[in-house]
Amino acid sequence: MSTALVWFRQDLRLADNPALRAAVASARHVVPVYVWSPEEEGAWAPGGAARWWLHDSLRSLEARLRERGSRLVITRGPTCDALLALAKATGATQIFWNRRYEPAAMAVEKALEQRLAADGMIGLAFHSSRLAPPDAVRSGAGTPYQVFTPFWRAFLQQVNIDAPEASPRELPAPPRWPESVGIDALRLLSPPDWHLSLAEHWQPGEDGARAALKSFVSDRLARYAQDRDRPDLNANSRLSPFLRHGELSPRQVWTAALKAGERAGLAADAVRGDRFCAELIWREFATQQLVLHPSLPDRARTPRFDQMRWRHDAKELAAWQRGRTGFAMVDAGMRELWRTGFMHNRVRMITASFLVKNLLHDWRRGERWFWDTLVDADLASNALNWQWVAGTSPDAAPWFRIFNPETQAEKFDPTGDYRRRHVPEAGTPGYIQPIVDLKATRQRALDAQDSLRSAP
Secondary structure, three states: OOEEEEEEOOOOOOOOOHHHHHHHHHOOEEEEEEEEOHHHHHHHOOOHHHHHHHHHHHHHHHHHHHHOOOOOEEEEOOHHHHHHHHHHHHOOOEEEEEOOOOHHHHHHHHHHHHHHHHOOOEEEEEOOOOOOOOOOOOOOOOOOOOOHHHHHHHHHHHOOOOOOOOOOOOOOOOOOOOOOOOHHHHOOOOOOOHHHHHHOOOOOOHHHHHHHHHHHHHHOHHHHHHHOOOOOOOOOOOOHHHHHOOOOOHHHHHHHHHHHHHHOOOOHHHHHOOHHHHHHHHHHHHHHHHHHOOOOOOOOOOHHHHHOOOEOOHHHHHHHHHOOOOOHHHHHHHHHHHHHOOOOHHHHHHHHHHHHHHOOEOHHHHHHHHHHHOOOOOHHHHHHHHHHHHOOOOOOOOOOOOOOHHHHHHHHOOOOHHHHHHOOOOOOOOOOOOOOOHHHHHHHHHHHHHHHHHOO
């Protein structure tokens, strides 16, 4: 009468969850477990927006488990100690989980594997958070790619993606449940009541994820390539937070896109090579880069940029964070972020460029703010996106590419709807004056790079 623990992490779903399916197939009793141990995440513990999402997602997972006669056991870390204590309390001899690829998470997994081996227990880890393992794509020379475009092409040639699997119909409960910590006891909802604003825009959990996926493929996927850069249109997939917390698997999203293309009469290769699937592959590339370069969130991939003389102006930083720079496109993006926990991808680039190039602030300050305020804050993608805009990675926009927020607004928000939605006072006498001169600060940024080049 074997018992297995299923350690849930960033895979808060029942469908297409290989660790859960393996446990059900191999054990008489299954105990789903979530371990809250932010201390083990090091400098990158979940931010405020991600914690709110986690709170509601755990509630959703708990409800879905109970529908199948199971429940979610929640405990606090350290992870290895917590899991081994639960194994002893339940008589479990096996622990199943799905891998994560952040450096701190990988270190926890390695320590757990060593502890399990020493205790003679079975530990099995599965791959589910990405379309392929980070080492799956290689060049002809057998080396990993450092630039996205060849990685993308090779991914399409080298990776076969299986269809997602359904949820287990039943989850066999143990004879006796161990003690569990209540979700509210984790204190994930920090004051002020910011989460009340976020809740107006999102439905965390597997049910919300499936509804969001259905809405996107039915209503917006067909025009994604044409409309994706328009923040004034409802064109985004808005699936990234569900992928980040694992309420959707990337296989589910990929397969849904292919099926939608098939219904539209498109060839599978055309859909796989389209812009939306390319965005999913960018996520794969970011993960590969993080595994290859664990310092990606903290150090410039191009080392000379670590010598950049960044400016430190607390008032400017606060103006950027709160959307009070006097540039409506930047302010709209930053206010959208604060109110909803999300920002359109084109606007992310505009706001990031303004902070790094026009204000000449360290890209890591922006990365940290996004980490705390984005509901889809993913360590690999957030770090690589910031390094791309800052021009500090090998596969990046060059330093001299400086987004002008006014011309970007004219091109991508031509009617002004996006700006009016988030900055209704823009264009009125009451709107704040610009905090910098775009032309002068652009030249300052170019001069800063020139100085960096000439430094010994």
